[in-house]
Amino acid sequence: MITRRALIGTAAVGLALAPTPALAQDWKAKYPELVFAIIPSENASGVTERFGPFVDYLSRQLGTKVTLRIAQDYAAIIEGQRAGQIHIASYGPASFARALMTGAKVEAFAIEVNQGGVKGYHSVFYVKKDSPYQKIEDLKGKNLGLVDPNSTSGNNVPRFALNGMKIDPETYFGKVVYTGSHENALIALNQGTVDVAANWWNAEDDSNLTRMANKGMLKKDDFRIIFKSEQIVNSPVAYLGDLPEDLKKGIREAFFNAAKNDKAAFERLSDGKNEPYQPVDNKAYAPIIELNKFVDELRKKKAS
Incomplete structure (x- = not known):
């Protein structure tokens, strides 16, 4: 194990x-x-x-x-x-x-x-800042956005973490959506297609969300993290x-x-x-x- x-x-x-x-x-x-x-x-x-x-x-x-x-x-x-x-x-x-x-x-x-x-990074779960969700357990029946079946921070680490919480994504969430890229996962969250989205995160000023915000695609303050994994190589x-x-x-x-x-x-x-x-x-x-x-x-x- x-x-x-x-x-x-x-x-x-x-x-x-x-x-x-x-x-x-x-x-x-x-x-x-x-x-x-x-x-x-x-x-x-x-x-x-x-x-x-x-x-x-x-x-x-x-x-x-x-x-x-x-x-x-x-x-x-x-x-x-x-x-x-x-x-x-x-x-x-x-x-x-x-x-x-x-x-x-x-x-x-x-x-x-x-x-x-540092030679490692983290997987995180984002929700919209104005949502009522404070932890994964608040999202039963809601939609989860993952990235790709072969994504570390966008699928495998999230599934490992959810298993540790005794959560089966396919039965716990209303829908599990593979968005295809880290950007698409946050876009889906921003548009309301999903209620929580997995993504990669290095530091407060170094993440996919930071990059998207710098390009004017999203506003960083519109999101917050409710889970962060241990470090991944x-x-x-x-x-x-x-x-x-x-x-x-x-x-x-x-x-x-x-x-x-x-x-x-x-x-x-x-x-x-x-x-x-x-x-x-x-x-x-x-x-x-x-x-x-x-x-x-x-x-x-x-x-x-």
Whole structure:
């Protein structure tokens, strides 16, 4: 049985960079274009605006074309890497763990780092500020907004937390709605489609709600948090395991030095909130694999 403490992931640091073989083949002949894919945490235009300059930076650093692909859903990232069509991917923890569980030959190499060197974030439940709801137990029969079946903070951690409260979402709430993205979850809450919505949260000034408010999409003061999870290991960036070692080395160096080499492009990724990427490996996501298995077992019990 997974414990609440198991949600806390400790990222591996000090991952050694693989040496470039003396007679390495020119990988550019085999990879004239690299695809970098992003999970749909916000709308397509927002992702393009946030990641476009960074992808241009990667193209310059690697000396080859890097194309940005915005996945339709979390599963598309997993399938794209399994098929070898996505060379680099920015995952959520649960979707990366799912990729490992389904046999994708992928390697986490960089982890996002929040202010103060924190390598973790939280799942929260939001309600409208003027609603009468003060705790989850006040929402029986109301509508719950989740993000995606492969979202960590938008599905798996919320389901784990609700199970700890002895709540089965599908029977406790009037309706459970998958909104497709973190932005859509808050939009659904704002419009009254759902009465409570799961989302990600780093700090008071660093959350999906903060980003949406800064873009004029919502008013931050219109919402309040009624539940916050324990810390979850931060999101990884992963590449295909069978890429040439000299290419992997170039990708790692481009990510780890991004804050120095192209500060503007790097800061756009997080609105200037994140610190430079740090090394990580697949072992850091072992607790998330266990979390995924726990949620899978919940589904099986309900289906039987």
